[in-house]
Amino acid sequence: MALTHYPVINRNGHIISSAVTNLDLHDLSRSAKTYGVQMFYVVTPLSDQKELIKKIVLHWTNGIGSHFNPSRRSALELVNIKDSLDEVKEDIHGRTGDYPKIIVTCAREKYNNFSISEFRKTLQTEVPCLLIFGTAWGLSEELILKADYVLEPVKGYTDYNHLSVRSASAIILDRILGER
Amino acid sequence: MALTHYPVINRNGHIISSAVTNLDLHDLSRSAKTYGVQMFYVVTPLSDQKELIKKIVLHWTNGIGSHFNPSRRSALELVNIKDSLDEVKEDIHGRTGDYPKIIVTCAREKYNNFSISEFRKTLQTEVPCLLIFGTAWGLSEELILKADYVLEPVKGYTDYNHLSVRSASAIILDRILGER
Numbered sequence: 001m002a003l004t005h006y007p008v009i010n011r012n013g014h015i016i017s018s019a020v021t022n023l024d025l026h027d028l029s030r031s032a033k034t035y036g037v038q039m040f041y042v043v044t045p046l047s048d049q050k051e052l053i054k055k056i057v058l059h060w061t062n063g064i065g066s067h068f069n070p071s072r073r074s075a076l077e078l079v080n081i082k083d084s085l086d087e088v089k090e091d092i093h094g095r096t097g098d099y100p101k102i103i104v105t106c107a108r109e110k111y112n113n114f115s116i117s118e119f120r121k122t123l124q125t126e127v128p129c130l131l132i133f134g135t136a137w138g139l140s141e142e143l144i145l146k147a148d149y150v151l152e153p154v155k156g157y158t159d160y161n162h163l164s165v166r167s168a169s170a171i172i173l174d175r176i177l178g179e180r
Numbered sequence: 181m182a183l184t185h186y187p188v189i190n191r192n193g194h195i196i197s198s199a200v201t202n203l204d205l206h207d208l209s210r211s212a213k214t215y216g217v218q219m220f221y222v223v224t225p226l227s228d229q230k231e232l233i234k235k236i237v238l239h240w241t242n243g244i245g246s247h248f249n250p251s252r253r254s255a256l257e258l259v260n261i262k263d264s265l266d267e268v269k270e271d272i273h274g275r276t277g278d279y280p281k282i283i284v285t286c287a288r289e290k291y292n293n294f295s296i297s298e299f300r301k302t303l304q305t306e307v308p309c310l311l312i313f314g315t316a317w318g319l320s321e322e323l324i325l326k327a328d329y330v331l332e333p334v335k336g337y338t339d340y341n342h343l344s345v346r347s348a349s350a351i352i353l354d355r356i357l358g359e360r
Binding site for chain 2: 034154168
């Protein structure tokens, strides 16, 4: 899976590179580890942000944090920092020999063309899948329209659909991969 | 539901009052709002921590943040700060005329005596339910043993069970209340 900081939109709908949130790295890597995700790509084109991610990850994988909390280490070891989603696709191609199916997430219903149960079936095949989460106000429309599939949004018990990416990603992994 | 900062245990198993994490307030209130939870109690006996929670919540419910992001306001309006879980029970009694059934969460399997489907059934009755999440390394054993029920832990696709409370609470609300 990937968490991307570009291209995402801000509250006014403009495309931006968002800042990295420390707890996104922790929470999403822990969820990824829990649900057996092979790799957690963190995508940003900004070099200072890449340095920040490296610093955080190294603290927990090789630094003081790795002794303090070994279970955090094994989660953050899944992090793989990339400049762009194209680099992520090439990396997956290099590792598996195949380009992945691209599945993007979006809180709005209008792009939805892929159900959780279709995703579960796709995972039974040999095709690698790349599930992409956005930061800020979500992935750019261009990225959504270019994807192979747009996953159905999480519906709660109300019309409120403003989950954090930390919560939404956990729920989606649980719906796709959790024990039922 | 309640997020409690006391009595919880630290990494050495000692009972502590944990510090409040800003993003816990945001993420859990947004998840609560999404799944139609009536009230989100945040419990700490420490007065400086209560002041911090009030400051954060007021920023988003009455301050600049409420104009900047109205959907965040409607989530954080669910926050109700209490000194102790006993105060929470009294508050629920005052509002509903009944003391709530106490359901606690625990990542370990050994205390589990209440399944998700039993919880779903209980919610169909008139009895108010209080679902308690812990911070730090989890709720104290005494609190777990005193509860009416201990909810089954979230099982992922692996043996790794170190989800953040932000992720675990989102998954649990989705399993109990999400559209299936």
